[in-house]
Structures are given as structure tokens and as C-alpha cells.
Amino acid sequence: MNIWGAALTLFVSTYMGEASLPGVAVAITKGDQVVAVQGFGHDSAGAPITENSKMAIASVSKSFTALAVRQLADAGKIDLDRPVFDSRVTPRQLLSHTSGISDRTLPEKSLPQPDSPEGAVERAREVLRSAVPDGQFRYTNTNYHLAARLVELASGEKFNSYLRSHVFEPLGMRDTVAIDVTPRDLPSDYRRGFGYAYGFSVPLTEPDRFVAGSDGVITTAADMAKWLAAQQKLAPQDRMGWEADSQGRLRHNGIWFTSTAGQVLTPSGYGIAVMSNSGIGLGNEGTHALENGIADIVDGKTPAEPSSYRLMIDLVLAGLTLLSLALGVRALRRPRRLDKAWQVLRFVPLGVLLALPTLLGLLYGGGRDITFYQLAHYSLPLVVWLGVSSAMNASVAVVRWVR
Known part of the structure; x- marks a missing residue:
């Protein structure tokens, strides 16, 4: 047991109570070593959350897509700075959300949903032709839908199969899968997440959405620990799909309407992954504060008192x-x-x-x-x-x- 195990358990449990989170799973690494993997609370079937419970990590999935693109770039199969799809947009601009595409130019959730990365490219054809990369950050899932198709074209494999063969299996992430469409493709042993209203958490089915490349990875805390440990072996330029915050931490958060998640790499060498089965909503914008509190604990600091409106x-x-x-x-x-x-x-x-x-x-x-x-x-x-x-x-x- 790590020296801050009791403090970690108290903080996470208190936070869950304040924020009305039914279930949370946490993975912590130090360097390339796994130091803690733990589940808290319960799933929508009433079973305890464990380190092996399958949970959605939403847009944390983007870092997996970025790694796949980087692997193919290192193999000489993708030129990160050469425009793709008959546009002025490069793979590097897709991964950094500076392609000129945004939810305003292509409302990816309210338009008819594709069922494959190839279909996502067809849906974006007109927007791609007119997109002007101007260096401005505009976050949109479309960028990573297109990146997933790049992986397919460069590798000759379906995107989800590529992730399984070249990312999940080499890292020993045997319980991790990637899907194309929610809720259609969710694993049979995946338990629905929760919505929240008037003080009650209610099991809900995730709305129909195309998620390949952007937010389609389903995993466990045990597998996320392996992923975090592997990040420490990567050169900084290979950690694409992450963003630096004001404290020098690399991170990426993820939100579904029935789940939230986040991952953090601290300057002190810790890796932290958090997954919750409660979706985004007013007063619950993700697991950011939970990740920060855990980061403070492992760094020997006193975390902010958990609170939620x-x-x-x-x-x-x-x-x-x-x-x-x-x-x-x-x-x-x-x-x-x-x-x-x-x-x-x-x-x-x-x-x-x-x-x-x-x-x-x-x-x-x-x-x-x-x-x-x-x-x-x-x-x-x-x-x-x-x-x-x-x-x-x-x-x-x-x-x-x-x-």
C-alpha cells in the first residue's frame, strides 16, 4: 500500500459524495511503475466498480489516436506536414485542433452521424475544401474523426483494429476496445453510465454518436495504468493529443453524456487516470478537480476541499x-x-x-x-x-x- 492510500481513499470518496458520482475508478503510476489502481462506488447494475470495470474514457481517446498517427509518421507512412484529403489541412493541424474546422463550420453532433471514418471524411468534404488553417485552436471531434481515417489509409487496417494490434495488445491492455458508434458498438459487459437530475442519478443510454478516433475507447483502470506507465517511455514530441495546463501538467479530459474521464502527467513523474460513470451536466463539467486533488495528494500537498454546485x-x-x-x-x-x-x-x-x-x-x-x-x-x-x-x-x- 502506498503511503498516501488512506488520504487518497478519503479524498475520492468525499469528492464522490459532494459531486454525486455513483462510481469512480482511479489509476496512478510513478515513472513506468504502477503504484495504485482502485475502484470506488458502483455501476448501473449495482455491482462494485473495480480496477477491471469497463468504462468510457471519452475524449481521452484522442491521445490514443494521436499515438497511432505518430507511429505511422515515424514509419514514414504519414507526413505530418503534408496536406491531406485534397485540402490545405495537415495531420499535425488535425491533431492540434488548428485545422480551421470547428463545430460551427461542421456541427458534428447535430448532423447525420456517419458509421465509419471513411463516412466521416465524406461528411466533411465541403468543409475540408474551404478550411483555412490559421493557427487558432478550435476544439472539435471532427479533427480526430479525420485522423482515424488517415490511420486507415496509411496502415491498410481498420482504425479500431489498428489500435488493438499496435497499441492495446503491445501494452498488455487486454480489456480495452475501440468502437465506432454509441451505443451500438458498446461491449456486452459495459454498464451504462448515469445522468443526473434533482439529486438523483439515473442509468441512461449514451445518445447515438459517431466516436471513432475522437472518443471511442472503452477501457479499465488496470489497463489505463499500463497506458500511463508507457507514456513515461515516450519522448515529449511523441506525446501528441495531450495539452499542458498552467501548472506544467500534461492532461486531457473526456466527457460523454453518461461518463466523464481524465488523465494527467505531473512534472514530478506521476501519471493519473480517473474515470467516472456520471455524465457531463450543469455543475459536473468533468473530472478535472478530482484529478487535481489526486495530483496534490501524490505530490505531498493538501488538496482543495471537494465541493460541487x-x-x-x-x-x-x-x-x-x-x-x-x-x-x-x-x-x-x-x-x-x-x-x-x-x-x-x-x-x-x-x-x-x-x-x-x-x-x-x-x-x-x-x-x-x-x-x-x-x-x-x-x-x-x-x-x-x-x-x-x-x-x-x-x-x-x-x-x-x-x-
């Missing part, structure tokens, strides 16, 4: 929903004649509701794309509040117009 946000939205309902009923029971121009304002909540996926992406998600169905996974209480407010206000407006 997840429940508070949902309770506020519940209160607003009840208030909207009460005010609407009162207005219907005691209708007053108002200028019709003022009545138009009652349709503002409906307009906000209809525009919410776009507004959320522009104002809060850095321009990311999201569908209305996925938005309900992200925050059902927010959708319910705006829905109730829209219905009551529209009803009042119609009654008053008639009167």
Missing part, C-alpha cells in the same frame, strides 16, 4: 419551475387585458428554449455543437424549467388575446 443548481431550477407554474396558473385564473405588444414578450421563454442548444454552445460551450436531445441529458431540469415557463406563458398570452 450540482445539487444546488438543480434545486434552483426546480424552484424556478414551480414558480413559473404558480405564476402561470395565477395569471390564467385572473386574466388582465394588456397591450398585445407586451403579450409578445410571453413567447420569449419559448424562443429561448428553441434556441437553447445554439445559445449554450455559443455562450457556454466555446462554440461546441449539441442537439436538443443531448441537451436534455446535459440538464433535464433546465429544459423542464424553460418548457414549463414556455407553456404557461404561451397559454396566458393566448387567453388574453382571445379576451
Whole structure:
């Protein structure tokens, strides 16, 4: 047992309680040695999370795709700086999200979903022709969908098969697989993750999405420990698909609507991987704070006190929903004649509701794309509040117009 085992268990358990995370798996390495692998909580079937529980790592998968591209570049089969797909975009720009493609130019979640990397390229043809790499960072899954197709073209193998043969198996990651589409391709022993609303965690099926290359790796904490240990043997230029933070840590986070994950390499030589079976939502934007706390513990520091506004946000939205309902009923029971121009304002909540996926992406998600169905996974209480407010206000407006 490591010297900080008790502190680690206390911190993770406390964080899970504060953030309402049903299950978490953690892997920690020092250099190329595995020092801790542990599961906490339970899965959606009620079974304990262990080091062998299959969990989604979402966009942490991008670092696996980047390694595959790097392997083929080292073998002379991919030129990182030569434009691909009849465009001005290079593989290096795809991997660094500087291709000029974004969720605004290609809304990858709300467009019809491809079922293969080849289909992803066809979907992106027009955007690729007009893309102008300008050095600006614009995060989008499309870049890594295209990178997955590059791996196929350069290797002559299907992308997921390439990862299995050239990444997973050489590292001994025997319980790790990569998939093309959720939920269709999820392993039979994968347990659904959770959504969250009003203080309750509810098992949900991940929405239908194309994830090859971008966020399609399903793995275990035991296998992620092997992956982290292998990173210490790579030269810095080979660690593509990672990002440096303000503290000099290399990291990448991942979010599904039913799972969250993250990985960190610290300057002190530790590797940390965290996987949770609770999806992204208001007040739960990923495992970033959990990773930071674990990093502080292994470095001998005192982590920040775990806290979460997840429940508070949902309770506020519940209160607003009840208030909207009460005010609407009162207005219907005691209708007053108002200028019709003022009545138009009652349709503002409906307009906000209809525009919410776009507004959320522009104002809060850095321009990311999201569908209305996925938005309900992200925050059902927010959708319910705006829905109730829209219905009551529209009803009042119609009654008053008639009167």
C-alpha cells in the first residue's frame, strides 16, 4: 500500500459524495511503475466498480489516436506536414485542433452521424475544401474523426483494429476496445453510465454518436495504468493529443453524456487516470478537480476541499419551475387585458428554449455543437424549467388575446 492510500481513499470518496458520482475508478503510476489502481462506488447494475470495470474514457481517446498517427509518421507512412484529403489541412493541424474546422463550420453532433471514418471524411468534404488553417485552436471531434481515417489509409487496417494490434495488445491492455458508434458498438459487459437530475442519478443510454478516433475507447483502470506507465517511455514530441495546463501538467479530459474521464502527467513523474460513470451536466463539467486533488495528494500537498454546485443548481431550477407554474396558473385564473405588444414578450421563454442548444454552445460551450436531445441529458431540469415557463406563458398570452 502506498503511503498516501488512506488520504487518497478519503479524498475520492468525499469528492464522490459532494459531486454525486455513483462510481469512480482511479489509476496512478510513478515513472513506468504502477503504484495504485482502485475502484470506488458502483455501476448501473449495482455491482462494485473495480480496477477491471469497463468504462468510457471519452475524449481521452484522442491521445490514443494521436499515438497511432505518430507511429505511422515515424514509419514514414504519414507526413505530418503534408496536406491531406485534397485540402490545405495537415495531420499535425488535425491533431492540434488548428485545422480551421470547428463545430460551427461542421456541427458534428447535430448532423447525420456517419458509421465509419471513411463516412466521416465524406461528411466533411465541403468543409475540408474551404478550411483555412490559421493557427487558432478550435476544439472539435471532427479533427480526430479525420485522423482515424488517415490511420486507415496509411496502415491498410481498420482504425479500431489498428489500435488493438499496435497499441492495446503491445501494452498488455487486454480489456480495452475501440468502437465506432454509441451505443451500438458498446461491449456486452459495459454498464451504462448515469445522468443526473434533482439529486438523483439515473442509468441512461449514451445518445447515438459517431466516436471513432475522437472518443471511442472503452477501457479499465488496470489497463489505463499500463497506458500511463508507457507514456513515461515516450519522448515529449511523441506525446501528441495531450495539452499542458498552467501548472506544467500534461492532461486531457473526456466527457460523454453518461461518463466523464481524465488523465494527467505531473512534472514530478506521476501519471493519473480517473474515470467516472456520471455524465457531463450543469455543475459536473468533468473530472478535472478530482484529478487535481489526486495530483496534490501524490505530490505531498493538501488538496482543495471537494465541493460541487450540482445539487444546488438543480434545486434552483426546480424552484424556478414551480414558480413559473404558480405564476402561470395565477395569471390564467385572473386574466388582465394588456397591450398585445407586451403579450409578445410571453413567447420569449419559448424562443429561448428553441434556441437553447445554439445559445449554450455559443455562450457556454466555446462554440461546441449539441442537439436538443443531448441537451436534455446535459440538464433535464433546465429544459423542464424553460418548457414549463414556455407553456404557461404561451397559454396566458393566448387567453388574453382571445379576451
